[in-house]
Amino acid sequence: MTDPTLRRLLAITLFSLLSACGGGGDSNTGSAQTPNVSVVPPATAVPGDPQAPGTVPPGDTIPPPPLTTPPASQSATFTPREASRFLGRATFGADMAAIDALAASDSDTWFRAQFSKPQTLHRKYIDAKYPAAGAAATQARPNDFYESFWQQAVRGDDQLRQRVAFALSEIFVVSTQNEAVWPQTRGVASYYDMLGQHAFGNFRTLLQGVATHPMMGLYLSHLRNQKESATRTPDENFAREVMQLFTIGLYQLNADGSLKLSGGKPIDTYTRDDVSGLAKVFTGWSWAGPDQAANRFFGSVADPDRDWQPMQNYAAYHSTSEKRFLGVSTAGAAGGEADMALALDTLFNHPNTGPFFGRQLIQRLVTSNPSPAYVGRVAAAFANNGSGVRGDMQAVIRAVLLDPEALAPAGNSLRTGKLREPLVRLGNWMRAFHARDAGSQYRIYYLSDPLSGLGQNPMNAPSVFNYFRPSYVPPNSALAAAGLVAPEMQITSEPSVTGYLNFMQDAISGGVAESSAVKADYSAELALADQPAALLDRVNLLLMSGNMSARLRTRILSAVTSIAIPATSGSNAAQVTKAKTYRVHLAIFLAMASPEYLVQK
Template identity: 60%
Template sequence: MGSTYFTSASWRALKRLGICALLCVVTACGQQNDSAETQAKVAYSGPPTVGASSIVFNGLRSNYTVSSTPSGLSVADKVGSDGTTIVSANIKSLIFNDVSINLEISSKANLISSSDLNSIIELYIAYFNRVPDANGLAYWIDQFKAGVSIDKIGESFYAAALIYSTQTGYSSSMSNADFVTIVYKNVLGRPTPDKEGLDYWTNALANGTETRGTLIHKMLGAAHTFNGDPTYGWVAKLLDNKNLVSREFAVTQGLSYVSETDSISKGMAIAATVTPLDTTVANGLISSLIGTAPNTKDLPTIGQASRFLGQASFGATSNDVNLLMSTGISNWIDAQFTKNQSSHKAYMDTTAAGMLNGISGLSQNNFFESFWQQAATGEDQLRQRATFALSEIFVISFQDSGVANYPRGVASYYDTLATGAFGNFRTLLENVSLHPMMGIYLTSMRNQKESGTRVPDENYAREVMQLFTIGLYQLNPDGSQVIVNGKPVETYSSADIQGLAKVFTGWSWAGPDKSNTRFFGGNADVNRDVLPMQSYPAYHSTSEKKFLGVTISAQSPANPEASLKVALDTLFNHPNVGPFIGKQLIQRMVTSNPSPQYVARVAAAFNDNGKGIRGDMRAVFKAILTDTEARNEPKLANAGTGKLREPVIRLANWMRAFGAKSTSTFFKLTSLDDPLTSLAQSPMRSPTVFNFYRPGYVPPNSEIANAKLVAPEMQIVAEPSVVGYLNFMRDIIPNGVGSSRDVKADYTNLIALSTTPDQLVDQVNLLLMANQMSSTLRNQIVGAVNSITIPATNTTNIDNAKKNRVYMAIYLTMASPEYLVQK
């Protein structure tokens, strides 16, 4: 890791964060959302007042839509009853409760050169680290045009900075070194100046070469010389990005806060979100301030985009966040439906081709390679995430010794789920039922008709009802149980299991013939592990089959295909399927405790996709992800909102957020089952057919139980797995994961932010927590990062310290209960 500091500091910071009490905290499932991206509306308090040169509106700027028309500007009230106000040519400003709009600033800005405008704007950045207000900028443009130099304007800025010392941190009694330190932070994004630079600028002030009014202009010029530098190019880029945001705020939008202190404090808050890599947070704050036009494309803010991707994919990346913000949620989902599916079986076949033993040389580790490669880098992220959710409903597992013998078969089964994720549930149900891996796992393969004392195997018949389609009890459309005489009504009986078991007789390995030898596993076809099971009429029950109110008459000759069709059609059309499957998919992707109304809306999409088609899985996933309950941010503080992130999801989040790459290109990960040294979870290694956890699991003696909520993922949480997860992430964040540390994150962009811990933490917050990190947690992590001192000399030590800051920020975030509970 380059330093032992990260190790000891991490544990001290964890202690401050209360991670030792993680189990207790997580079960509370609550968090305060301190970064709401919406602004409260104020009550209507009267019509606008039109003056000689301004119009005063009695509401926030975001309550109104300002539009250009052929005859000029119009201002439409979106909230109250003002209607539309036409702005005449003599009006110079529009004044709202929170901000004003300077209607002359754009034309004024065009009267000076772009470089001169930049110089004035950058004085705001350098002295206050804030965006300029339009009114102030207009005044200084006029002064500059009248002959006042940039240096003289700088002297005036310094005088103003002293007046607002509480906000700016300047004081007339501060030392030259303290002054230079503040300017370093504002101009260069570096809270700690290098000794050489500090001495140089301090001496310039001491000997009178520069004043506190002129020094900044010189430092700004020096900052721009870093443009393109491989080490410090980010300094110039940060300054350029702050300039762009400033132009958007003051020139394009013409905004000034009504309060002078707001102009400084809120202008500083906007500028503080700008990084060398990203301006979207700042632009999002401006958009929130001015209000947006009616959103016909459901374009999310940056935080909303990241939160959505946390539900709809294996995790947010900067590129995907930006794409989603420009395309909108519905369009993104529709585009995902068109992405090509990558085949895990094809990966296994390619791998086997390079082995001496061919297919027989494959192991489950080869499937893990393919899984993580697609999860981390696949463009079809919605399919990836949906498939993983389905794999936890239609369970098979490598932990079954029979299944473990066929890793290529498991890859093929996972492909079947991936195809079914965007297909029809009826097709998916049939493909699952006939897949040889399911046949092995739930013992429907080689299942024989009744004879003498032998009865058909009932395993699959039971589980296809209990787990894959209708559940144990009859449900209302909203997922609540049907209650009769105070008790829930069972969906099926032992007689139903016995009748349905007969349907699943006479199915076994695929091959070119239907001989007895092949039925029992002999004369194996090379592709039998990936081909659907075929029927063997000689072993199929011909007697009457009764189940779920349906009767299949006695057959002569046996007709396994006809029996299967009736059975699967009956299950598919059962009214329970929509709410039963829909609720579980909501739980896997959005929230453990969806409201009955949410379940009902998703069930309705299952029942009818809007075109009269039942079981359209595209409609189901779109309904889940676009539902108001999934997208409704005001409920983020509700303890019943969200879900615990399961370990596989956490590791995938880390890989995607930080661009993890495989040195070998194969993503050489193996089993992650060990709770003490790893994640206590590996894909396709569930301990039972009931998945890693039950959908209705309630942690005993917990606040969740007291609140009558469920927390499925908590079933695999215990003290050993908590400690194991912390140790695991503490190791892999700096060193990588997999065989020979094959998979490593790329922290290049974060290292560029390491000298500004607040910006570093904000970027981690965006990618891992969708900007939902509480101010308390943020302050704690920023403090912990700041505690790692970046030395002034020795390049190796400097680089190690920067990396350790990045490791610390990521580790403490991923260890926090706020991250573990996905909201």
């Protein structure tokens, strides 16, 4: 059977498969199982974040924050199917070893282990690649970050941090599409490191890291922002977005994330005057360095590490007038640092922040349309981790991933689940089938084109609104009629679907990256190729948490079985291996092409 023959078989089978699948409402091949919940001793409470805002200890890794007490001393145990489902949300994807390990343990043990793992810095990868003095800051380009991103996303032991950091990068957006950010690859790597560093700390410290990172300063233009004068108004970009996108949102919320209404209409969270007042807070911030000279503020004199060191405040350029915003005043605050501390404290303690951020994290990890009760429980964990600490990210992450709504058996309603975004699908495949680069470089660069790639690349969103907005509603759809959202559908179109199928067909059969250097290891699957039912069971567990419908299973099984494996003789070993390989490729491709895989439940 030639490779073109396999391509024709893939195309014909896929067409018939997708025509038959529709939205899918079949029962699963196995009965739904409810996770067991048992009480385990709580962790030792150590509130707060161990690192000062924006600081990074020397070395290739940084230590994790201390464990904090979960909001409830409960731990879920999982069957293999449930473990696969949990890992599909909490990581870039499950492999069989991870599924078996979690099924033999419990969620609390898993969380403790993940929260305790040190963080490997992307910035250090770039420094090592460009060791000459000053080279990393001037010669590195986004492709260098992509290498490090995929190395850690696929092979990193700290999988929870990897997945949460990626989610945070889609909320606190910085993008290399910005012409000021694009040349600053080491700075972008450092920004991503900062998100990972504070992913398990406290939201207030995370917010500080975001606000003072020079890449955010470049992206939302509060780096070199100057105080008001007769001819100048402070830049309002960051002041607006830190409220609208990062903390409190546009409208006042109840504790469960539902809108507060007045006369049947939403209530604004902030006014034009609030933006203007907050913009003055973010004046005087610019590049780090040993002094506050004007030429350092404007950038003509550069510290070699200014691309990753937190911005400093320059008193000469910071507004000294009173700043009023969100019902508070900076009168009496002593300088730029104090003004920022008051502003970020105000946003951190705003009643909207917990439900606003919690809903977005749920959307990124679990489901596009969480119920108000689900959002309310996560917001409650944000407000109090069980030990009186607000903003404990460990508590929030536990609440998102262990909520009863998240652990409930998958249903088939429109409200259930979320569309897997393309980068996560690629990560699923790479982790499930141990895709590795023999040279350990992972040169996976050109993913942004939806026709030839995936329509998505890390840290390369088209705007501060990410690739997709959390409130996106596909027009003229059943979701729209039901009042539901589907964020990832904003980057889904006929060309992008075709591009994804072509990309994954090539990846599954030949590998990804430059020279197709990243290749999967299908040895376990090839051993099952002459047992197509067992092969499909394995693929189902790895990619679909065992939730493949009976109808889809029957169709894929029929397609796989249609590839005949010749009887072994002394001279046809290559033909036997090729037929088995085709079976494996077809089973994986058809699973990943199916709507049942694309919609993660």
